[in-house]
Amino acid sequence: MDARELETTASSSSNNNNNNVDIEHEKYETKQSADADQMPLSSNEDKNITSDATSIVEKDTPASSSSTTNTISLIPITIKIKYKTQTFDIKCGLYDTLKDLKEQIDKLTDIDPKIQKLVYKTISTNKSTDATTLKDLNITDGTKLLLIGATRSEMLSTTAAATGASGTNTKDSLDDQQSKKKEPLSKMTQHAKILKSGKPDNAGIGIRNVNEALPSSLDGMYMSTLNQREKRVRLTFKLELDEVWVNTAETTMKIQMNQIRNVIDEPIEGHEEYSIVGLQKGTTEQSIIWIYWVPSQYVKAIRQAILSDN
Template sequence: MSDDLTAAVVPDISNKHKNTLADETGDSSESIEQPPLKKSISNVPITLNIRYKTQTFSVQCDLYDTLKDLKDKLDKLTNIDPQVQKLINKSITSAKHNDATTTLKDLNINDGQTLLLIGATRTEIFSASELKNNASGNKNSMEDYTLGTNKKEPLCKQTKHEKVIKIGKPENAQIGITNRHDPLPPSIDGLYMSMLNQTAKKARLTFKLEMDELWINTAETTKRIPMSQIRNIIDESIEGHEGYSIVGFQTGTTENSIIWIYWCPSQYVKSIRREVLSDN
């Protein structure tokens, strides 16, 4: 009989103890769920396909990873400094983002999507720097040319450029706007293009970001230039023609390697530099 009493009493003591704890902590069996922790939203694993040149990497990340998180992972895979990485996808606009705070979810990037990665590796940058240093003693080097133009008259006053400017603005030139920076359009029409010992030709710039190429279209041909081959961009406003600029794409180490574009609407110059050279 004593055993039966003990069995009857023990549950009562246990329940009383449980109720006492509930009273002290403010908790009860009816309030089991706790407010979710803030970081619990960052638990949506996704896989992205990163295409770089001829390679494709599968990268495991989280939907709430920031662009900085993703670029840090790509740095380890490719040896491309996050500061020079450019990620291109139809979900990513040309507007500037804060890599430290913008998440993949903010950019509407989903599981299984493919992003194009553009950028030179640290090794390639070092090699280019060495080449530039080796070419510094050449009086025809790009560095000497740039310094020379800074000391002389503006580009539009130099004979070879002045001849093209005097031809006049193409009839289909887009409206140029000063002191404004617009996102890069798919193409820019109403231009003139000239290269070494060539007559200026009407041209159109087409930006093939998904292929990492700049196309220069003329009536006769299309010149396709990998953006990784463009070492520098020279740009200068055309005096007396507000809203328009001369833009030079340097593909080698000398002045002769520059492809000159005339009547480029000035509002696109900064975007061109950002897309091709990763300039801010």
């Protein structure tokens, strides 16, 4: 074999050896990498990775709205409830509902939530639903509310008194009452005599088949009782005092609303935009204060203010 052939053979052998070394090196690196992937992390490394992952999740996840709402609803406030000569402190939450508040009041006063009326300045809770929150009513910590309503025992005694009074009537008197009920108020002699003199010149505008909010006062009407002749009268509604004032030229009667047992009302025949309204303080007809030419659009509001009717 000549020198050129020897050189070529040696070069080929050298290249093969180098290729074998490179292949073995790559196999070694691959094995090392695989072993490293399977090797468990140290406790410190594991904690660091977990902490980093948690931080990312906390940054990317918004705070729970329900959690925020729950926190807000727990804002504590204390409300002062004035009832007659007593004052009660009631602790509740700013986002508690009117129903929640009335249930607490019931436990303290024994007044049925259905007949409770709470007055705050000139705002009456009759205009709100049980789902209305205290915040919606602008009630805050320290707010004072006036409570109007009769206890269950007072309601029972009133019902018993009325039943007892009706039980003493004879059959003839019952027949008389039934006949009177069929006859319109404006046709009865007692009322027809007053209506005959006509509407007062300063009477307010009356609207039939409409209900409007209660004004602070009503003027331009007549008033009478069973044994008195008519007088010009003004009604003033003092909701913050739970009173209705009956003003005449001579006197002013201040009547507690919870003393009024019933409100009788009926449109005047031929003038249905006006009504006759009776404020009944006792169980007899003599206790009724009759008001004539009341604008009919305010009758429902008068009943709501005095009797807490819906």
